[in-house]
Amino acid sequence: MTVLICVAVILVAILALAYWRAPLWLSSLVALAGIGYAVFGRGAHWGWGVAVLVVLAVLNLKPLRRVVLTGPMFQVFKKITPPMSQTEQEAVDAGTVWWDRDLFSGKPDFDRLHQFPAPKLTAEEQAFIDGPTEQLCAMLDDWRITHEQKDLPPEVWQFIKDQGFLGMIIKKQYGGKEFSNYAHARVVTKIATRSGSAAVTVMVPNSLGPGELLQHYGTEEQKNYYLPRLAKGVEIPCFALTSPEAGSDAGGIPDFGVVTRGSYTDPRTGQRHENVLGIKLSWEKRYITLGPVATILGMAFKLYDPDHLLGDKDEIGITCALIPTEHQGVEIGRRHYPGTSVFQNGPNWGKDVFIPMEWVIGGASYVGQGWRMLVECLSVGRCISLPAMSVASGKLAAYTTGAYARIRNQFGLSIGRFEGVDEALARIGGYAYQMDASQRLALTGLDMGEKPSVLSGILKYHNTERMRKTINDAMDVHAGKAVCIGPRNYLAQGYQAVPVAITVEGANILTRSMIIFGQGAIRCHPFVLRELRAAMANDAVEFDDAVIGHIGFVISNKARAFVMGLTGARLVRVPKSGPTAQNYRDVVRLSAAFAFLADMGMATLGGSLKFREKLSARLGDMLSNLYIATAALKKFHDDGEPKEDRPLVRWAVESALYDCQEAMNGFLNNHPNRFLAWCMRRVVFPLGMSLKGPADRVGTRIARSLMEPSQSRDRLVEFMYRSQDENDSVGVLEYALKAVIETEGLESKLRRAQREGQLKAITARERLQEARGKGLINDQEFAAVERARRLKREVIMVDDFDAGLQHADPEAMRRVVI
Incomplete structure (x- = not known):
């Protein structure tokens, strides 16, 4: 029994050393001391000591290790590693790794994350957004552009050219704006909240195109x-x-x-x-x-x-x-x-x-280098263009749907008070927060000089998918208002354009199933690329160093995932106290679990993992959702951790981590080696899957914040174009929302008077006049209610057309019969 206790103590010590990622020599010394004590101090059989000494000698004596262990592994590795095509090699070499590498490490450094600068606009960039960009948005009539003119009007084209919208990324020495990537994205976002066609026109010359390529390689x-x-x-x-x-x-x-x-x-x-x-x-x-x-x-x-x-x-x-x-x-x-x-x-x-x-491009010296050039530029453009349009859709959906849900009522209640609508509003707000946070963090990296190729794939796929979800929810809440297209329908164009965003710059199916993890596993992993390059260079010495580090990496992540699974990661040191502290701990736990599962997937499936796209996609989902969760925490930190934004960051993080957990569950459920999958599950989820999605009450708080003017809503929809024109389909929402909120008490009073029999008139208009006549409301209150009802009608009405569906009736909004 004493010997068993010694063995248990040794195992616990080794587990602790693995958890804290102690170097091999220190772990070996502890193991040697423990087995020595067991043999000489407690009478354990000397055979145990010999076995441990042999293992430690093989691991620590490099010449012996290369002969006995890593040399044979090297020969097998060279045979089973699938060859890389030239385009695959160039894709791997292109761009840089950044925060994604931390997430792949199993031990993300949050102090480093929060040291990344918060994105800011220069005075010149802010002036451009407040000036020419605002002017351009005011010039855009998306209905006329898409259904009547089938193009931007000539004056809009000329304004775009004259104001330098096509040269935002071009350096000032060549006459361009030389804006930051953050400013570039925010300009596109603002325009996209007004017109997708105009946004695409502006974004394409500034992303993947001749301008970008010329500046780098021309x-x-x-x-x-x-x-x-x-x-x-x-x-x-x-x-x-x-x-x-x-x-x-x-x-x-x-x-x-x-x-x-x-x-x-x-x-x-x-x-x-x-x-x-x-x-x-x-x-x-x-x-x-x-x-x-x-x-x-x-x-x-x-x-x-x-x-x-x-x-x-x-x-x-x-x-x-x-x-x-x-x-x-x-x-x-x-x-x-x-x-x-x-x-x-x-x-x-x-x-x-x-x-x-x-x-x-670049002359004769750059022939044959086109794919590398394209991949490097694409990694930048994919972080900006389509993600910015997705962010715009999230902001527009949050702003319009929140207001509409408060203005529109059924059964005497604002429809936003119904739990089904409440749930949809929560998703809209939460996804909008996730999309904005994800792009903000990537833009920070770009403006620091990074070219995060893996993160660009994550942004392209997940932001456009969340765009699809938010627009779908917004359409559901607006119902017939959004189904009937016309000049006053501010959602239909975005809804019908979703397939474009999903498809271009790499179809989403391909991006999720092949690119995110396929590229991330090689670029972000601390050892895989070293091993591959060693195999291609036939460098056994480099392979030995890499593979021993890799083995220690796997053991450490296994120990960390298991211990944190048992303890709920409560022992993890995190940079923040308060409501987000456990979120940080859960990220660390799932990061270790992801790194362990990724390594086990690559080790057991080898090159075939490249073709097992469903499993690869789930590994990509794990990495992506860890990124989304940390981006949300970073945004909350950069915004000063406002108390009113806590429901948004909580929903964003908990939703992403729950999705990460579900991806792990799907990976384990479908791994072809069922025994190994059972063993991995015991490591990753020793007490079962403990993470839950956002609570209903959190979603309700988000929904409530979207249904009234607030600082939280303003931060969420920052950089959205908000027309001040009461006759504009989006501009009228704010006027109507404030008017409806101000008169909710009066409307409740009028309904109560009707129930009590004080008001006898049949129509709402007549009852309002009757209430004024009987002194239930004064002239000022009468005018306020009348205005609120007029604005409400402006919001809920839909366009009607002539028989040929050519011309909308501008008087339909003012037609009141009852």
Whole structure:
């Protein structure tokens, strides 16, 4: 029994050392001391001592370890590791890892998280948002744009060009704004709350496009010529990547060019050039935003050099070039019609079009580097453009639905008081908080110089999916008001445009099932990329160091996940006390559990995990929801932890962590090795799945905050365009909301008087006049109620049209019969 106690003490000590991530040598010393005491002090069989000594010798003596342990592992690893394609290799190498690496570590450093600067606008950026951006929003009539003109009006196009909206990312030395990524995103968000078509028009030249590529990779001549013209709107850019036969598989694009010599006329100067080194290019592209109106065409294609005019390689690889759309042979097609959005989008093609080598972005030295260039720029653009539009949808849904739920009543109550609507409002507010927080944190990283490729995938997928959910809930609450489209329907355009956001820049199914974890596991894991590179370089020494660190990493995360599962993570040190303290602890616990499950998944499934997309997707969901939870905590911290925002941050964090737990449960339920899955469950959930989703009372507090003017609501919908025009479909909401709130007591008084028989008239209008006549209300109260009812009618009415559905009746809002 004494020996068993010694063994138990040793195991507990080793567990504690693993929990605290003690180095191998310290753990070995403790194990050696413990087994020595058991053998010499308590009479344990000497065989135990010999066995432990052998294990410790193998682990600590590197030459012996490489012969006995890591050498054989290295040979197996090289055989089972699937080869990387060039595009996969470039995707792995592109961008940087940042806070996502902390989450993959199993031990996130919250002090580091809170040291990241809170995003702020400069005075110039704030002035641009308050000035030109506000002016642009006031010029936009989304109904006319999408249903009547099918394009932005000429004066809007000119305003966008003149005010520099197309050059927000271009450096000032070239005539651009040189705004921060945070400012860029906030401008797009504000415009998107007014018009999705206008937002897309502004965001595309500022995200993935020639401007971004030129600034990073262009030659000085290319920069000096094109960037000032792009900044002023003299040139309208587009970028042609997607082909009919290659959508998400950009590495499989069939468009190709062949290095050759030829002649061409430069459309910019009219000058003829004979017998120059260049490329004969053939392509067919579609879904190219701004393509129909572009003057400069960015192009991605595969380049071949069969005559070895550039070097000794036949296949050079994906290459990017800039081609004036007026160049001979360039065919610009007609327009695609992406849902009800009418941003300019269409196909283009060309056959055996000769372009000079100087039109390659970066010149001849950058041929074959196009995929790396695109992936690096995409990691930035995907953090800004579509996530910003998703944030805009969340803000618009929260603002309009909260107000509508208070203004609209049924059975004598505001519909927001019904628990079903209350529940929908909570989700709208919670998801809006999550989306805004997630993008804010990523933008902080971008403005610190990071290019977080993994986080860009998380943002693209989860923000657009939450956009879909918030718009769906908003539509449900508005019911027929949102179903009948017209000038006064502020939700239908966003609802019908959701599939565009879900599909573009990498379809969401692909992003979730292949990209987030597939890229995250390699880039964010502290050892996997080292092991892969060691295998590809046949470096057994580096592999030995990496794999021993990896083994210790797995053991530590296993111990941490188990201990925190038993204790509810109550022993974890966190940077905050108060209502969010347990949230931080739960993040640490689930981070360790995720890191353990990820390693076990990679170890047991190997290269096949790449093709087990459902399991990979669930691992991606774990990482994503940990990011969303920490982003919400960071936003709450940066905002000064306002008490009135506690329901929002609590809902956002608890919802994300519950989703993370459910992803773990799904992974364990579907792991093909059932015994191993049972063992992993005992580690990760030793006492069962303890995390719960947000309580109903938390959701109710969110719903209540959305249904009245408040600082919490104002923070949530910051950077939304809020028209001050009472005749505007969104602008009227605030006037109506305040009027309805101010007269709720009077309306209750009138209903009570009717029930008691004091008011006999049939219609509401007549009863109101009767109440004034009988002195139940005075003239001022009569006017207040009458105005509130008029504004309420403005809110709840829907448009009606002529028989051809061409012209809405502007007088319908003022038609009152009863």
